[in-house]
Amino acid sequence: MKPIHIALTLMVILIWGMNFVAAKFALVVFPPIFLMALRFGAVALALVWFARMPKGMWRQFAVLSVTLGSLHFSLMFVALTQVSASVAAIAAQLQVPFAAILAAILFKDMLGWRRALGMALAFAGVVTIAFDPKAEASLLHLLMVIFACFIWAIGNIQVKRLERIDGVTLNAWLSLLSAPQLLLISLVLESGQIEAMRAAGPLEWGSLAYMSVLVTVVGYGLWYYMIDKYETNQTMPFTLLIPVVGVLGGVFALGEPMTLQIGLGGLITVVGVTIIILRRPKLGAPEV
Numbered sequence: 001m002k003p004i005h006i007a008l009t010l011m012v013i014l015i016w017g018m019n020f021v022a023a024k025f026a027l028v029v030f031p032p033i034f035l036m037a038l039r040f041g042a043v044a045l046a047l048v049w050f051a052r053m054p055k056g057m058w059r060q061f062a063v064l065s066v067t068l069g070s071l072h073f074s075l076m077f078v079a080l081t082q083v084s085a086s087v088a089a090i091a092a093q094l095q096v097p098f099a100a101i102l103a104a105i106l107f108k109d110m111l112g113w114r115r116a117l118g119m120a121l122a123f124a125g126v127v128t129i130a131f132d133p134k135a136e137a138s139l140l141h142l143l144m145v146i147f148a149c150f151i152w153a154i155g156n157i158q159v160k161r162l163e164r165i166d167g168v169t170l171n172a173w174l175s176l177l178s179a180p181q182l183l184l185i186s187l188v189l190e191s192g193q194i195e196a197m198r199a200a201g202p203l204e205w206g207s208l209a210y211m212s213v214l215v216t217v218v219g220y221g222l223w224y225y226m227i228d229k230y231e232t233n234q235t236m237p238f239t240l241l242i243p244v245v246g247v248l249g250g251v252f253a254l255g256e257p258m259t260l261q262i263g264l265g266g267l268i269t270v271v272g273v274t275i276i277i278l279r280r281p282k283l284g285a286p287e288v
Contacts, residue, residue, distance in 0.1 A: 001230055009226050009238050015219045017245020019211060020085035020092075021253045023077065026207035029200045031190040032077035035208065037182035040069060040175040042212035047172035054169065060162055061173050068155040069178025070185060072148050079144035084136040084256045087129055089246025090266045091145045093273045097122045098153035100276050106157060114275055121272030128265030134257050167224030171216055236277050243270055 001009070026035055053061070080088055097119040103109040111119075129135055130142055159170070186193060200208075227235050247266060250256040 001234055005226060005229070008222055009235065010241075012219050012222050012226075013238050013241045014245055015214050017089065017242045018249045018253075019215045020080070020089045020246045021249040022207040022210040022215075023080050024085050024250075024254055026204050026211070027077070027081055029204045030196045030208070031186060031193060032081055033074050033182055034186040034190055034193045034196065036069075036073045036077055037179055037186055038208055039212050039216075040073075040179040040182060042208070043171060043175040043216045044179055046213065046217050047168055048176050051166075051169040051172035053173055054165065057162070060158070062177055064155060064158050064162075065174055065177035065181065067151060067158060068174060070181045072151040072155060073178075074182065074185060075144050075148035075151065079141040079148065082138040082141035083145060084250055085254055086247040086250035086256045086258065086262065086266075087135050087137045087142065088145055089243045089250065090129060090262075090269050091126050091142060092149060092246075093243055093269055094122055094126060094146055095149040095152045095156075096273045096276050098150045099156050102153050102157055118272040118275030121275070122269050123272075125265045125267070125269030125272060128268060129262055132259055132261035132265070134259050135262055136256060167220045171220055175216075233278075237274075240270060240274055240277065 023035075030038070076088075076092075083091070100109075100111065100115055100119060104111050126142075126146065130137070130139060159165075162170075223235075243266060247258070247262075251258045
């Protein structure tokens with residue numbers, strides 16, 4: 001890879017890793033599902049003008065919007081209200097072993113002992129963190145993060161079954177279809193949306209803009225450019241730095257604790273995910 005492309009890829013990883021920190025800032029004021037409705041709405045407004053819905057694919061996009069929009073992001077961001085950014089950044093990596101398991105079941109993709117070991121390590125690392133009393137993570141909400149990772153893996157399979165879709169089209173229509181669903185869910189399950197918008201200051205609105213513009217529009221735009229330009233095994237290993245950035249951001253920006261048990265669990269998880277990605281790099285994908 002050219003140095004400029006390495007630098008741009010690392011910038012994307014930095015943006016994505018700090019997404020957990022931005023979310024924690026925004027969640028101080030905004031209800032979590034309402035926050036996601038605002039995020040998807042902003043992304044849709046930014047991108048839908050540049051993307052045409054592929055002919056005959058309304059149903060596939062509608063189903064995908066339920067999986068990734070209504071289910072995955074609702075679970076993940078509700079969980080973030082009671083899980084630290086550091087722990088969430090580590091636990092979110094379980095999306096990779098879940099994707100590998102589903103690929104083995106649905107596509108008869110052979111696991112092999114190395115990837116099986118990687119999966120075992122990834123889950124063992126998260127379990128190690130779960131039993132740390134200083135981890136600032138409700139067990140129920142940590143389980144929600146894990147279930148959100150499983151839902152993401154299902155969505156990843158759905159994306160693979162689509163015809164080749166560019167990143168702008170995927171994000172534009174996924175956001176446009178997800179935003180009203182999330183708003184409806186928020187109106188049913190949450191309260192205080194108007195009050196939150198009135199109470200939000202520059203930090204909260206800036207965090208929302210960060211998640212919408214930098215994480216999705218800029219981050220995905222650059223990422224899809226890189227994966228089109230280079231082989232998957234050249235780009236995917238960079239995503240292993242996302243939990244590192246997330247943990248460091250949680251510790252230094254939010255003052256979250258970093259215990260020996262969290263560090264050890266995080267290391268075990270990253271090692272496990274590394275084995276899976278290096279053996280089958282197409283299975284890996286960033287959680288944003």
